[in-house]
Amino acid sequence: MKTVGKLFRTTAFKLSLAYFVLFSLGAWLVLTGVGRRVEQVLDEQVAETIDAEIARLTELYGEGGLRQLVASVERRARAPGGSIFIVSTAAGEYIAGNIVASPMLAAQGDALDETIYRRRGEGEEILHHALARLVVLPGGFRLLVGHDIGDHRVLRRILRQGLGESLLWLALVGTLGGLFVAYRLLERVDAMSASARRIMAGDLDQRLEETGAGDELDRLAENLNAMLARIGELMTGLREVSDNIAHDLKTPLTRLRNRAEEISRADASAEETRAALGGIIAESEALIRVFDALLTIARAEAGYSSDMMTDVDAGEIAADIVELYEPLAEEQGAQLHADVGARLMVRGNRELLGQALVNLVDNALKYGAEAEKPAVLVSARRVGGSIEICVADQGPGVPPQDRERVIGRFVRLESSRSRPGSGLGLSLAAAVARLHHGSLRLEDNAPGLRVVVSLPAAGFAHG
Amino acid sequence: MRLLIIEDDKEAGAYLAKAFREEGHLAELAADGLEGYALARESQYDVLIVDRMLPKLDGLSLIAGLREQKVDTPVLILSALGQVDDRVKGLRAGGDDYLAKPYAFSELLARVEALARRRSGPRGEETVYRVGDLELDRLSHEARVAGKQVVLQPREFRLLEYLMKHAGQVVTRTMLLENVWDYHFDPQTNVIDVHISRLRSKIDKGRATPLLHTVRGAGYMIRENGR
Numbered sequence: 001m002k003t004v005g006k007l008f009r010t011t012a013f014k015l016s017l018a019y020f021v022l023f024s025l026g027a028w029l030v031l032t033g034v035g036r037r038v039e040q041v042l043d044e045q046v047a048e049t050i051d052a053e054i055a056r057l058t059e060l061y062g063e064g065g066l067r068q069l070v071a072s073v074e075r076r077a078r079a080p081g082g083s084i085f086i087v088s089t090a091a092g093e094y095i096a097g098n099i100v101a102s103p104m105l106a107a108q109g110d111a112l113d114e115t116i117y118r119r120r121g122e123g124e125e126i127l128h129h130a131l132a133r134l135v136v137l138p139g140g141f142r143l144l145v146g147h148d149i150g151d152h153r154v155l156r157r158i159l160r161q162g163l164g165e166s167l168l169w170l171a172l173v174g175t176l177g178g179l180f181v182a183y184r185l186l187e188r189v190d191a192m193s194a195s196a197r198r199i200m201a202g203d204l205d206q207r208l209e210e211t212g213a214g215d216e217l218d219r220l221a222e223n224l225n226a227m228l229a230r231i232g233e234l235m236t237g238l239r240e241v242s243d244n245i246a247h248d249l250k251t252p253l254t255r256l257r258n259r260a261e262e263i264s265r266a267d268a269s270a271e272e273t274r275a276a277l278g279g280i281i282a283e284s285e286a287l288i289r290v291f292d293a294l295l296t297i298a299r300a301e302a303g304y305s306s307d308m309m310t311d312v313d314a315g316e317i318a319a320d321i322v323e324l325y326e327p328l329a330e331e332q333g334a335q336l337h338a339d340v341g342a343r344l345m346v347r348g349n350r351e352l353l354g355q356a357l358v359n360l361v362d363n364a365l366k367y368g369a370e371a372e373k374p375a376v377l378v379s380a381r382r383v384g385g386s387i388e389i390c391v392a393d394q395g396p397g398v399p400p401q402d403r404e405r406v407i408g409r410f411v412r413l414e415s416s417r418s419r420p421g422s423g424l425g426l427s428l429a430a431a432v433a434r435l436h437h438g439s440l441r442l443e444d445n446a447p448g449l450r451v452v453v454s455l456p457a458a459g460f461a462h463g
Numbered sequence: 464m465r466l467l468i469i470e471d472d473k474e475a476g477a478y479l480a481k482a483f484r485e486e487g488h489l490a491e492l493a494a495d496g497l498e499g500y501a502l503a504r505e506s507q508y509d510v511l512i513v514d515r516m517l518p519k520l521d522g523l524s525l526i527a528g529l530r531e532q533k534v535d536t537p538v539l540i541l542s543a544l545g546q547v548d549d550r551v552k553g554l555r556a557g558g559d560d561y562l563a564k565p566y567a568f569s570e571l572l573a574r575v576e577a578l579a580r581r582r583s584g585p586r587g588e589e590t591v592y593r594v595g596d597l598e599l600d601r602l603s604h605e606a607r608v609a610g611k612q613v614v615l616q617p618r619e620f621r622l623l624e625y626l627m628k629h630a631g632q633v634v635t636r637t638m639l640l641e642n643v644w645d646y647h648f649d650p651q652t653n654v655i656d657v658h659i660s661r662l663r664s665k666i667d668k669g670r671a672t673p674l675l676h677t678v679r680g681a682g683y684m685i686r687e688n689g690r
Contacts, residue, residue, distance in 0.1 A: 288565055289649065292545065299546045308548050323618060324644055327657040351547045355648045362652060 012185045016178025023174075024167050035159045039152055046131050046147045047112055053083070053145045054135055061137050069143070070096040082148035084117060084130055090140035097144075102132070105142055110135050115146065129153065188217055192224075204232055237301060248423075249290060256283045293424040300352065300431040311458045312350045314387045315340040315380040321357040322378050329365055334374035336365070344380050344387045345458040348436045356432035359425035360391040360451050368393030368448060386438070386454045394448035403442040429453060464488040464579045465507070469499030469525070470514045470541070479512070482568050483575075496520025503529055508536050509579040512571075515542035515553065523556040530557035537578040541566070550647060569681035573633040580632060592627040595674055595687040597666055599627050606666070613665050618643065622662055626675065626685040635682035659683055 007013060053076075061069040066087075073085045077098035086097030092105045100118040107113075112133045118126060132146025192208050199206045207228060208221040259276045262268060268276070322338035329336035346353075357378070364376040371394040380389045398406055407430045429451070430440040438455035466488055470476035476492045483490040491508075493499035496517040503511055503525075511529075515522040526538050537560075540553040545563025553561045559581075560574050592599045596609040604620060606613045615623065621643045626634055636655040640646050659675065667673040676684050 284565075292563075292649065295546060299548075304548055308551065320644065320646075324646075324654055324658075327661055328652060328654045331657050349547060351647055354646050358646075358648065 007179055007182050007186060010182040010186055012182035013178045016174055016181065020171060020174040020178075023170065027167065027170070028163060031159055031163045035156055038155065042152055042155075043131060043149070046149065047133075049083070050112070050131070050133050050145050050147060053085075054133060054143070057143060057145065058135060058137065061141075061143075066095075066139070066141060069137075069141075073097055073143075082130075082150075084119075084132065084144075084146045084148065086144045088142045088144075090142065092142070095141070102144060102146075104132060104134055105144060107134055114149070117146070185217075192217075192221060199228065204228070204235065234301065238298070249287065252283055252287050252290075256280055256287070259283065290424065293428050296352075296355065297424065297428050297431040300428075300435040304349065304352075304435060308349050309347050310349075311345050312348050312353065313344055314346045314348075314353065314389055314455060315342065315344040317350060317353050318357060318378050318380040318389055321354060321361055324358075325361050325365070329376065332365060332369065332374075334365055334369060334376060336361070336376045337378070339377060339379040341381045344382055346387050346436065346438075346455045347458045348455065352432045352435065356429040356453065357389065357391070359429050360453070363425050364391050364393035364395075364449070364451075367395040370395050371448070382457060383454075385457055387457050389453045389455070390450055391453075392445045392448060392450040394445065397444060397447060397449040398442055400444070406442070407440065426451070464509045464576070466490045466510050466512060466575065467493060467499065467502055467506075467508045468512045469493045469496065469503075469517060469522070470512070471495055471517050472514070479568075479571075483572070486572060496522065496525045500525050500528060503536060504532060504534055509582060510575050511536050511538045512575065513538055513540055513558070515540055515544060515549075523553065523558075526557040537582055539571075539575055539578060541571075547647070567680075569633070569678075570635050570637060573635045573638060573682060576632050577629055577634070577638070580629065592624070592630070594627055594630045594685055597627070597674055597685075599623055608666055615662075615665065619658070619662050619665070622658060623666070623685075626683065629685075631684065631686045633678050633681050633684050638682070 057069060057072060060072050070087060073087050073096045076083065077085045077096070084097070084099045086099050086102065086105070087095045088097075088105050089095060094100070098120055100120055102115050102117045104113060104115045110133055112131060115130055115132050116127045117130055117132075118124065119128065128148055129150055130146040130148050132144055135143045135145075137143055188209075188211075195206055195208045207225045210218050210221045210225070212218065259279045262276045263273050319338050319340050322336055326336050361376065361378065365374075368374045368376050373394075375394055377392045378390070379392075380387065382388075407426050426440070433440040433453045433455065436455045438453060441452050441454070443450040443452060466483055468476055468479050468483075468490055470479065470492070471494055473494065476494070480490040480492050491502065493502050497519040499511075499513065499517070500520055513522045513525060517525070520528075522540060522542070526540070529536070529538075538558045539560045539562060540558040541562055541564060542549060542553065543564045550561045550563075559578055562571060562574060590600065590602050592601070598607040598610075599620075600606075601624065606615050606620065606623060622639065625639065625642050636650050637647075639655050639658075640648075640650045659677075663673065663675050667675055674685050674687070676686065678684050
């Protein structure tokens with residue numbers, strides 16, 4: 001009972017019902033319209049016949065007087081068919097014809113009108129309908145010519161009956177059809193709900209069934225599945241981060257702990273204690289930095305609300321960061337230059353873009369230092385609908401097969417293991433680029449590495 | 464300086480209060496949002512230090528409530544949430560400064576002192592800053608040492624301006640990056656130090672006792688000789 005009630009409540013069933021009502025209304029309008037028109041055409045034909053007869057009979061009356069008329073009327077009245085004739089005196093007394101007096105005989109005008117009549121020789125009780133015209137002849141005699149329209153009424157009745165019957169069938173088929181469609185839909189929606197419940201229960205690898213029919217339910221399932229895939233990716237990312245945190249943070253934490261134990265040793269000298277304490281602070285600061293970078297990445301990947309994004313000039317940010325780092329580069333014996341175009345607007349967050357660039361410049365100075373004359377170039381320009389910010393060094397670069405990998409969190413190539421740094425700089429920059437609907441790629445600077453951050457220019461829809 | 468620390472972590476609160484007292488300040492403690500709100504409304508403080516996540520009334524609502532009641536005591540927000548948008552939310556709620564946990568006490572102290580100073584005697588209106596024989600004219604954008612003009616890059620000028628605005632106070636590297644470059648992340652390398660040493664070579668060249676001092680473990684301070 002419950003399932004049946006559910007069927008009747010479905011949108012599909014309600015829609016079928018609405019269609020049925022609309023269709024019935026339409027059918028009724030069409031059929032009555034057609035019926036009227038048919039009747040009208042038939043009536044017109046009848047009127048023409050009547051008028052022709054009247055013209056002929058009036059003519060005969062003019063030529064041969066009443067006798068001629070009566071003879072002609074008697075002859076016509078005997079002919080089979082639906083025509084009716086009656087000639088009467090001015091007072092309405094019967095002279096000739098095939099019907100008993102009609103109430104119309106008393107009328108004044110010669111208008112075509114519907115009337116009832118009784119046929120001569122038939123029972124009193126049998127009334128017929130006719131369309132007739134009355135003519136008052138010179139001399140006061142009255143001539144009524146008409147035609148039976150009983151069959152018109154029959155036609156109308158048949159039409160009405162047909163309409164009623166077909167509507168009945170329609171209602172039956174419509175209801176059954178509606179229930180069937182509703183049932184089919186309900187079946188699929190129930191299946192989707194069941195999958196959704198399984199997913200909610202924790203089975204995140206479940207997907208909604210796609211029938212391949214390409215209909216709206218399929219499209220909905222497709223979109224929901226895409227959403228699930230995205231959520232899955234985020235979850236995997238989160239899991240990876242926690243794995244990496246476990247791996248890469250435990251090492252410095254162990255060092256921290258060792259130093260603290262060193263201090264707690266009874267025989268530690270004041271000097272040793274101070275050195276160990278300094279180490280502890282430095283170690284914890286490095287840990288905090290790694291944490292901050294991880295949180296920034298996670299946050300950027302989770303997305304920021306749109307009110308954190310404004311139109312900012314990527315070129316200005318690049319110039320700012322170069323200006324910030326230039327003295328440091330010089331002190332390290334490297335050259336840091338900016339080559340920046342004007343008005344390179346992107347929709348973004350200045351802080352995050354700045355932080356991403358700081359990481360890239362920091363990396364470039366660190367790894368580019370191996371060159372004979374270290375030089376880092378930061379450039380920003382417009383390429384089609386994108387703004388590209390490049391940070392290029394002349395260091396050892398990254399072999400093509402490793403480029404994809406080094407963007408991952410905590411990934412550091414073997415050659416750079418000994419250098420300070422968390423291995424999060426590139427991941428952070430990549431996460432910030434993705435947050436801005438852009439991308440980060442590594443290219444060969446021949447020699448060296450060129451990191452390109454490509455962001456959609458403000459006003460260009462991101463795909 | 465009279466401070467109110469609103470912090471629900473008892474150990475952290477007690478540590479902060481003790482550290483501020485050792486620096487010669489009066490520090491009171493409130494353990495939850497409602498208590499802190501009542502105290503901040505009733506008494507006069509120079510600076511409020513507000514933790515963001517507090518029982519009974521959260522930090523941001525507390526600040527918004529105070530601002531609605533026209534209590535304009537400077538507020539420094541302490542929070543474990545240190546991302547870009549967390550900071551923006553904190554400042555929008557009416558906070559004057561935002562410091563993410565964990566932090567170095569020297570950083571907190573410098574920021575609190577800067578906030579208190581801003582209130583007691585804003586130096587913002589002066590057009591010429593003077594420290595010893597160093598002069599900075601904010602209108603003509605000129606700096607002079609003993610009457611002799613020193614050529615500064617625009618950023619160096621702003622750096623010096625900020626240091627002189629806070630003359631006699633410790634200014635941390637992060638504060639400099641925030642106020643001179645308008646970026647709020649942690650300057651990981653010693654980028655700021657190099658800028659300072661460039662500036663120092665311009666204003667302290669040949670001086671027996673320099674004006675621009677490095678405060679170990681904290682930051683920088685510009686002050687007159689012998690004071």
